[in-house]
Structures are given as structure tokens and as C-alpha cells.
Amino acid sequence: MQRFHSLGYWLAYKDGVYDVSSFVENHPGGKQILKTAGKALESCWKIFTIHQIDHVYETLEQYRIGNLPKGEREANEKHQETVLDLFQYDPERVNANETFFIRSQRPFNAETKPNLLVSSFLTSVENFYVRNHMHVPVVNINEFKLEIRNEKSSRSLSYDDLVDKYKSHTITSAVQCAGNRRAAMNNEHQGAALGTQWYVGAIGNARWTGVKLRDLLESFGLDKEGKHVQFWGLDCDTSQRCYGASIPMEKALSEDVLLAYEMNGELLSSDHGYPLRVIVPGTIGARSVKWVNRIIVSDKEADSHWQMSDYKILPPSIKEPQQADFDRVPALQESNVQSAICSPSSDEDGNKIKVLSVKPNDKDKRLTVKGYALGGGGRAIQNVQISLDHGKTWFQAELEQLAQPHMRAWSWTLWTYHINASDIPSKPFDIVCRAMDTHGNTQPDTPLGIWNVRGVMNNAWHKITLQIDDSFLKKAKELK
Amino acid sequence: MQRFHSLGYWLAYKDGVYDVSSFVENHPGGKQILKTAGKALESCWKIFTIHQIDHVYETLEQYRIGNLPKGEREANEKHQETVLDLFQYDPERVNANETFFIRSQRPFNAETKPNLLVSSFLTSVENFYVRNHMHVPVVNINEFKLEIRNEKSSRSLSYDDLVDKYKSHTITSAVQCAGNRRAAMNNEHQGAALGTQWYVGAIGNARWTGVKLRDLLESFGLDKEGKHVQFWGLDCDTSQRCYGASIPMEKALSEDVLLAYEMNGELLSSDHGYPLRVIVPGTIGARSVKWVNRIIVSDKEADSHWQMSDYKILPPSIKEPQQADFDRVPALQESNVQSAICSPSSDEDGNKIKVLSVKPNDKDKRLTVKGYALGGGGRAIQNVQISLDHGKTWFQAELEQLAQPHMRAWSWTLWTYHINASDIPSKPFDIVCRAMDTHGNTQPDTPLGIWNVRGVMNNAWHKITLQIDDSFLKKAKELK
Numbered sequence: 001m002q003r004f005h006s007l008g009y010w011l012a013y014k015d016g017v018y019d020v021s022s023f024v025e026n027h028p029g030g031k032q033i034l035k036t037a038g039k040a041l042e043s044c045w046k047i048f049t050i051h052q053i054d055h056v057y058e059t060l061e062q063y064r065i066g067n068l069p070k071g072e073r074e075a076n077e078k079h080q081e082t083v084l085d086l087f088q089y090d091p092e093r094v095n096a097n098e099t100f101f102i103r104s105q106r107p108f109n110a111e112t113k114p115n116l117l118v119s120s121f122l123t124s125v126e127n128f129y130v131r132n133h134m135h136v137p138v139v140n141i142n143e144f145k146l147e148i149r150n151e152k153s154s155r156s157l158s159y160d161d162l163v164d165k166y167k168s169h170t171i172t173s174a175v176q177c178a179g180n181r182r183a184a185m186n187n188e189h190q191g192a193a194l195g196t197q198w199y200v201g202a203i204g205n206a207r208w209t210g211v212k213l214r215d216l217l218e219s220f221g222l223d224k225e226g227k228h229v230q231f232w233g234l235d236c237d238t239s240q241r242c243y244g245a246s247i248p249m250e251k252a253l254s255e256d257v258l259l260a261y262e263m264n265g266e267l268l269s270s271d272h273g274y275p276l277r278v279i280v281p282g283t284i285g286a287r288s289v290k291w292v293n294r295i296i297v298s299d300k301e302a303d304s305h306w307q308m309s310d311y312k313i314l315p316p317s318i319k320e321p322q323q324a325d326f327d328r329v330p331a332l333q334e335s336n337v338q339s340a341i342c343s344p345s346s347d348e349d350g351n352k353i354k355v356l357s358v359k360p361n362d363k364d365k366r367l368t369v370k371g372y373a374l375g376g377g378g379r380a381i382q383n384v385q386i387s388l389d390h391g392k393t394w395f396q397a398e399l400e401q402l403a404q405p406h407m408r409a410w411s412w413t414l415w416t417y418h419i420n421a422s423d424i425p426s427k428p429f430d431i432v433c434r435a436m437d438t439h440g441n442t443q444p445d446t447p448l449g450i451w452n453v454r455g456v457m458n459n460a461w462h463k464i465t466l467q468i469d470d471s472f473l474k475k476a477k478e479l480k
Numbered sequence: 481m482q483r484f485h486s487l488g489y490w491l492a493y494k495d496g497v498y499d500v501s502s503f504v505e506n507h508p509g510g511k512q513i514l515k516t517a518g519k520a521l522e523s524c525w526k527i528f529t530i531h532q533i534d535h536v537y538e539t540l541e542q543y544r545i546g547n548l549p550k551g552e553r554e555a556n557e558k559h560q561e562t563v564l565d566l567f568q569y570d571p572e573r574v575n576a577n578e579t580f581f582i583r584s585q586r587p588f589n590a591e592t593k594p595n596l597l598v599s600s601f602l603t604s605v606e607n608f609y610v611r612n613h614m615h616v617p618v619v620n621i622n623e624f625k626l627e628i629r630n631e632k633s634s635r636s637l638s639y640d641d642l643v644d645k646y647k648s649h650t651i652t653s654a655v656q657c658a659g660n661r662r663a664a665m666n667n668e669h670q671g672a673a674l675g676t677q678w679y680v681g682a683i684g685n686a687r688w689t690g691v692k693l694r695d696l697l698e699s700f701g702l703d704k705e706g707k708h709v710q711f712w713g714l715d716c717d718t719s720q721r722c723y724g725a726s727i728p729m730e731k732a733l734s735e736d737v738l739l740a741y742e743m744n745g746e747l748l749s750s751d752h753g754y755p756l757r758v759i760v761p762g763t764i765g766a767r768s769v770k771w772v773n774r775i776i777v778s779d780k781e782a783d784s785h786w787q788m789s790d791y792k793i794l795p796p797s798i799k800e801p802q803q804a805d806f807d808r809v810p811a812l813q814e815s816n817v818q819s820a821i822c823s824p825s826s827d828e829d830g831n832k833i834k835v836l837s838v839k840p841n842d843k844d845k846r847l848t849v850k851g852y853a854l855g856g857g858g859r860a861i862q863n864v865q866i867s868l869d870h871g872k873t874w875f876q877a878e879l880e881q882l883a884q885p886h887m888r889a890w891s892w893t894l895w896t897y898h899i900n901a902s903d904i905p906s907k908p909f910d911i912v913c914r915a916m917d918t919h920g921n922t923q924p925d926t927p928l929g930i931w932n933v934r935g936v937m938n939n940a941w942h943k944i945t946l947q948i949d950d951s952f953l954k955k956a957k958e959l960k
Contacts, residue, residue, distance in 0.1 A: 396797065
């Protein structure tokens with residue numbers, strides 16, 4: 001096969017030939033797709049297993065322009081065995097299935113099971129959700145350099161320089177993927193929300209220690225010019241296109257943006273960005289770049305796929321990202337107010353559970369409901385409310401939260417609400433939760449009004465359907 | 481009558497005697513109520529006409545402890561004629577009834593009629609809503625002094641010093657009362673939302689010119705210490721208790737907080753704070769103190785009634801402000817995302833209109849719907865959507881907005897949506913609007929989940945019910 005540049009990008013998969021020219025700009029994995037031009041997809045998808053879902057096959061099929069000549073398919077299959085495996089240095093993830101719902105192996109995308117999420121106020125390193133965009137890079141700490149530059153000058157720091165010469169700062173901050181709760185956005189009227197089908201677990205809350213980005217920028221005189229600060233990671237494809245994102249200078253110079261080297265008092269793990277990651281509290285996880293080794297002060301945003309053509313709220317009229325004019329939509333930064341019910345839950349994938357069987361506590365005959373809430377942009381949570389009648393009446397949950405300065409409430413809030421067993425109907429019933437921040441921002445009742453094809457920022461009321469366990473009902477009946 | 485201090489505060493109204501001790505802390509007008517202790521209310525309420533509504537009479541009646549001895553009522557009535565009228569210097573408001581729905585004369589509280597609100601992108605001084613908490617003070621500009629102090633030192637500036645010695649800065653910013661749209665919060669299940677019953681017009685958008693608060697604080701070296709900046713106005717009661725509010729130091733030092741002396745290029749009018757008012761963009765109107773003459777840098781918030789015991793979102797379980805523990809609830813600062821339909825509308829009070837009769841344009845046979853939207857805290861509006869089926873499907877409105885820096889979108893957005901006459905049912909139908917900011921914050925569908933007894937921060941979807949005008953329907957029928 002050949003690459004006919006003037007005709008566009010062709011590639012092969014199994015027996016088909018596809019012209020994906022018009023899809024290139026909208027590939028969720030960025031320009032990596034260009035590497036497959038003129039080639040067979042099988043070898044690539046064997047590595048990037050994230051493609052092995054129905055929607056991807058369906059999207060591809062729209063671009064079929066013909067079939068392979070006889071014999072070529074066999075040749076392609078033979079070629080696969082010699083492809084370099086970018087993911088060979090990903091860490092071993094022991095018993096990951098017990099902790100996570102694994103959404104893809106390559107890149108590794110895994111969300112924390114709901115029960116674990118609310119089992120402690122700080123999420124342990126082992127339980128913290130992982131959202132990788134590519135493979136995990138291997139870092140030799142003695143050779144690691146952090147480059148910091150603008151258009152005029154460039155400097156670099158060793159890891160030891162950074163840790164030793166700058167004051168350390170610790171914050172407690174949640175990190176949440178902009179796609180958290182994406183799966184609940186899919187609906188018949190509006191269509192599919194494309195991307196990793198997260199339930200409620202693409203979020204975690206940890207203590208982060210590192211150097212204030214502000215201190216670093218000031219020490220190099222880079223705080224006076226430039227509208228954006230770009231972060232680039234070591235997770236690059238073979239064409240040296242790396243994961244990158246940026247934040248506005250004003251945020252970069254604020255109190256708590258960190259270049260973090262510790263998570264919960266330990267060195268970062270490789271899945272969480274060893275040796276260095278950015279933490280941009282109050283902002284979508286995509287800006288907290290892992291494995292960061294380049295910081296660029298610029299008048300422009302990072303020109304990465306993930307800043308320019310992803311992590312944006314497209315208008316609801318756009319049903320395929322291919323149709324979108326991404327330049328007209330701003331890159332997401334601050335999160336919105338969020339909450340979710342995490343307990344009761346099951347070890348089964350939350351997206352698949354229609355009705356969850358529950359059993360009130362034997363002791364106090366109450367059903368305890370637990371979850372998290374998080375304000376966007378540092379806004380504190382003022383209340384979390386629970387409704388058993390679809391929003392007609394609401395009850396206040398008890399909150400567990402840190403005392404945090406005004407507009408710097410980066411940590412999540414955990415909440416608890418007890419329902420007396422006698423108030424629980426024997427038929428399946430719904431519980432919904434919603435949170436309000438201290439500024440009166442709250443969550444919409446359904447995702448209908450916020451639906452967008454990339455499924456980002458879903459903060460609709462979270463609903464689960466419960467059914468009292470038969471054995472409990474039987475026992476209660478016998479006691480009567 | 482006497483004031484029995486150890487027994488509490490007693491007062492008289494008509495034939496009744498009332499012990500309002502337990503109400504003092506929760507009086508919406510602050511400690512002014514103490515001035516009436518031991519006296520007859522008539523004289524006070526004759527001036528503060530805001531009390532002449534049913535709810536106030538009902539509240540008072542709860543505190544009745546007995547009746548006046550014979551003859552005292554007549555004596556009280558005679559006394560009224562000699563009372564000083566604090567409001568004697570309020571400006572003459574010519575034809576105010578044409579521009580505003582007047583909610584109270586004393587203090588003057590008036591909201592702009594909806595059609596006028598969307599008639600221009602900048603709200604004229606004459607059309608701008610007025611929310612006064614007391615009378616309008618009289619200022620001799622040659623004697624006016626702005627006092628700026630912390631605990632250690634105090635300085636003062638003349639009006640000319642301020643205008644001549646500091647650089648001027650102009651911003652376009654909406655100002656919105658936290659109680660805007662309060663009337664729509666009242667409902668049978670949860671009860672009354674107490675306070676001025678605003679429809680959608682307690683908002684306006686203007687260009688403000690003045691001195692940056694940051695420049696002023698820096699020039700006096702007051703920017704390094706203190707957690708809050710308090711503003712106090714010249715609108716004081718006869719005990720020299722003045723209107724006051726405060727904002728956090730971080731906000732005070734941000735780019736666009738102004739001590740404004742001009743509105744839309746003219747000197748401030750007396751109703752809008754002549755000679756000097758604060759403009760805290762992105763924040764509820766109550767912090768943009770009018771007639772400001774004292775700025776205090778402190779570790780404490782202003783101890784005024786309006787900072788401490790009002791303009792807070794009380795928990796929904798609180799049905800009377802008297803029951804509230806105000807200290808547990810933070811003072812409101814940033815606004816939330818808001819939108820409302822302003823046209824079609826009528827000159828009749830929007831709160832009272834059940835169904836509005838409308839007529840599509842004769843020319844293009846379309847019904848044009850217009851309104852405003854505003855993000856909180858400087859967040860830009862990303863979209864405004866219109867639904868004709870209660871939120872099942874949504875259409876995008878066209879937006880008119882300024883190019884504003886990231887997180888400094890202080891101006892409102894105006895929006896327009898056209899409905900083809902052929903798509904309008906002949907029976908009454910609802911239109912709802914909702915806005916989303918660039919961070920995915922949106923409005924809740926109903927006020928049920930955000931109800932609070934003080935009725936602040938209502939940003940539920942705005943709904944109006946329309947009925948096509950009979951004459952149009954008749955004509956359309958004839959043409960068929």
C-alpha cells in the first residue's frame with residue numbers, strides 16, 4: 001500500500017481500505033493516526049487496545065473506499081509480529097481488577113470502584129484512578145531535566161535542583177477527569193457520548209507535595225509575560241508528539257498550582273507521573289500533566305490535540321466530532337459542581353447495574369448512603385441533598401470536609417445520609433443526590449440540557465435504583 | 481410605653497403590644513428595629529413603607545403579648561406627624577412607573593421592565609434597577625472624604641484627590657441583586673421566599689469608570705495584610721449604623737474591582753451611589769456598596785446585618801430566618817450562572833402574568849424571543865438554549881457578547897431566538913431558557929432543590945407561558 005498524499009490518508013483494516021483524511025483532525029488520539037497512513041491498522045490497534053470497541057469499528061466503516069487485493073491481508077498479519085510495543089514499560093498492575101473497573105489496557109484507563117472511593121477521605125495511591133493518554137514513559141532520574149522556557153530563553157533544572165532549591169508546598173486536592181460520568185450522558189434522543197465510558201470513579205482526592213509553579217516561574221523571570229503556561233509530558237509517540245496541555249497565566253501564578261513530586265507523602269508512582277507531574281487544583285484532570293519535562297510560557301495555548309480538539313463542550317447540534325469547529329469553543333479549565341452516590345454499590349460495573357439489591361444495617365435498621373461532592377474552581381460545597389421522590393423533596397446529608405481558604409476548596413467533600421429501613425419501599429426505588437456550592441451553583445436534573453458528543457462535564461443529579469434485599473424483607477415480615 | 485431591657489424589646493402597633501426580642505437578630509433591615517423599642521411602629525413604617533405587605537403583618541402578629549391601654553393608640557397617632565423623614569432627600573423619580581416595577585418606595589426598590597432590559601446592550605442610567613437599603617444620602621462633594629484604614633492607621637482622600645491622582649480604569653459589568661428572580665422561588669411545598677419580590681429585572685449592564693481598588697490599597701501599603709476589605713456607605717440610620725459589606729482580600733486585589741465615579745460615561749446619579757460606589761464584578765450586587773466613604777482592611781468581614789445575617793443561602797429546613805444559625809453559613813460573594821426571557825413580555829408585573837398573549841412579526845411570521853444570560857465570577861457564557869417541550873429538546877439561541885479576557889467576563893450576554901409561527905401551537909405553550917458557562921456550569925430545572933427562605937440565588941430555568949394572539953390566529957385561518 002502507498003500513501004497518496006494529494007488524495008488523503010488511506011489505511012487498511014482486515015479486508016477493507018479506508019480514506020480517513022476528513023477524520024484526522026478529530027481523532028481522539030491526535031495526530032498519531034498519521035503514523036498508520038498507508039499501513040494496516042491491525043499492528044497499531046494491537047498496541048492501542050482502546051480501539052477495540054464497537055463505536056470505533058462503526059466510525060471506521062464510514063470511511064471505507066474499497067477492499068484490499070488478495071494476499072495483502074495475510075502480509076499485514078505477518079507484519080504485526082515485528083511492531084515495537086510502546087507499552088512494554090508500563091508498570092505491572094497487580095490485582096487491578098479488584099480495585100478498578102478497567103476501561104482500557106492500552107493506554108491504561110481505570111476508574112476506582114465506588115465503594116473504595118468513599119472508604120477513606122484521602123484516596124490511596126493504589127486506589128487512585130488512572131487516565132493515561134499513551135504509554136507510561138521510563139525515566140532515569142539522574143538524566144531527568146525539566147526545561148523551562150519562553151520564546152527568548154530556555155533553562156533547565158535537574159530533579160535534585162527542583163526539590164532542593166525550591167520551598168515545598170502541600171495541598172489536598174481532588175483530581176477529576178472531565179469525562180467522569182460520561183457513560184450516563186448516552187441517551188436515545190441525543191446519541192452517544194464518545195470516549196472512555198466512565199461511571200463515577202474517574203476522580204480521587206490526595207495530598208500533593210511539590211514546588212509552587214509560581215515560585216518556579218518567578219525565579220526565572222517568566223511570570224511577567226505570556227498569557228499561557230504549557231506543560232508537556234514524556235509520554236510521546238514515536239514521532240515525538242507528546243501529551244501536552246496549558247493553563248492561563250493568571251491561574252499559573254495563583255497560590256496552589258504545583259509541580260508535584262509526592263502523592264500522599266510518597267514519591268509519585270509511575271502511573272501517576274513519576275518523577276514530576278503538574279497539579280492544577282479546581283481544574284479538569286487533563287491540565288494536570290503527568291511526567292512533565294517541559295514548561296513553556298507563551299502567548300498561545302498548547303497546540304496539542306488534547307488542548308485544541310478535545311476536552312471541549314461542543315454544541316449539542318454536533319453529533320460527530322468530525323463536524324466540529326473546535327476553534328470556536330474554549331478549552332475547558334475549571335470544573336463544575338459535582339456529586340455522586342458511591343455506596344451502596346457493587347463490584348459489578350456501575351454502568352451495567354439497573355437495580356442494586358441492598359440490605360439495611362442489622363443493628364440500627366438503617367440504610368446508609370455515601371458519596372462525594374466537589375465544587376469547581378476552588379468553590380466550597382455548601383450542602384448535599386438526597387431525594388427519594390425524584391426531586392420533589394430533599395434531605396440534607398452530613399458532610400465531611402476540610403477547613404479550606406475562600407475559593408481554595410480543592411479537596412472533595414464526603415457525605416453520608418441514613419434512611420430508616422421503615423421508610424424504604426419494598427419495590428425498587430430511586431435515590432438521587434445533588435450538591436450546591438457556596439455560591440449557589442448546583443447540578444442540573446438530567447444530562448439532556450448539557451449533552452455534548454464528547455461527553456465532558458456531566459454533572460447531572462446522580463441516580464441509582466435500589467431494591468431491598470429479599471432476605472431482609474422476609475425477615476421483617478416474619479417479625480411482624 | 482417603656483423599654484424593659486431585661487425583658488427584651490417591646491413595641492406597639494395599632495392596638496397591639498409585641499415582644500420582638502427573638503426577632504431582632506433576624507430583622508431584614510438590621511438593628512434599625514431597635515430604634516422602635518418601646519415605641520409605636522406606625523411612625524417608623526410610615527417612612528419605611530417596605531413593611532406594608534402581608535408577610536410583615538403576619539410575622540409581627542406572632543410576637544403579640546398583649547394590647548395597649550385605652551387612649552395610647554390616639555397618642556401614638558399624633559406623634560407620627562412630628563417624626564423626621566429620613567427619605568426627604570431621595571431624588572425625584574420622574575415617571576418611574578413607566579420604567580420600573582416599583583417594589584417599595586421607602587427604601588426605593590425598583591426593577592427594570594423586561595422589554596427595556598433587552599432593548600440595548602448597555603442599560604442606561606435611567607433604566608438601571610435600583611436597590612436601596614435605606615434613604616439616599618445627601619453629599620456635599622467639597623466636604624466628601626474617603627477614609628481608608630486598617631487597625632493601625634487611617635488616611636483620607638478628597639474626591640478630587642481620588643479622581644486626579646489615580647489612573648482611571650473602565651470595565652463593562654453587569655450588577656445583579658442576589659435576590660433577582662426571588663418571586664419565582666415561592667411555592668406551596670417549601671413556603672415563601674422572604675424579601676422583595678423581584679421578577680427578572682434586578683439586573684443591569686453598564687460601563688463603570690473609576691479607580692482600581694488594588695491601586696488604592698497598594699498606594700497606602702494596605703495590600704499586604706488583612707483578609708477582608710470592608711466597604712461602608714453614607715446611607716446610615718439615625719444611630720449611625722450604615723450599610724456595609726465586605727469582600728475577601730484576594731478579590732479586592734484582582735484586576736477589575738473599582739471605586740467607580742462614572743456610569744456609562746456620566747457622573748453617578750444619586751440613586752446609583754453618587755459620588756462614589758464600589759463595583760465588585762462577578763459578585764452579588766450587595767457587595768458593590770453605594771455612597772461608599774469608608775474602606776477598612778481587616779481580618780474580619782464587615783459586621784453589618786447585610787454581610788452577617790442576610791445574603792446567605794440558608795439550609796432548606798429553615799422556614800423562618802429567626803431559626804437560622806447565620807454564623808454557620810458563608811456570606812455570598814460570586815454569582816451563579818443565570819438567564820431569563822425578557823421579550824415577549826408586558827408592561828404588567830411579570831410575577832402576575834399567567835399567560836402572555838403574543839403576536840408573531842407580520843413580516844417574517846416569526847416570534848422573536850430575547851433575554852439575557854450572565855456567568856458568575858467572570859465565567860463567560862458558552863451557550864443559551866431554548867426549549868418548547870420542557871427540556872426534552874433544546875435549540876441554540878444567537879448570542880450577543882463582548883470579547884472579554886479569560887475569567888473576566890463581567891458583562892452580560894444578550895440572546896435571541898426566532899420561532900417560526902408555523903411551529904407555534906394555538907394553545908398556550910411554555911418557553912424555557914437555560915444558559916451554560918464555558919466551564920459546564922448550568923442552571924437547575926426548577927427552584928425546588930435550591931429553595932431557601934431568603935430567596936437568594938434563584939437561577940432555575942426561566943419559563944414563560946405564551947398564547948398566540950387571537951387576531952393573528954384568525955388571520956392565519958382566513959388565509960388558509
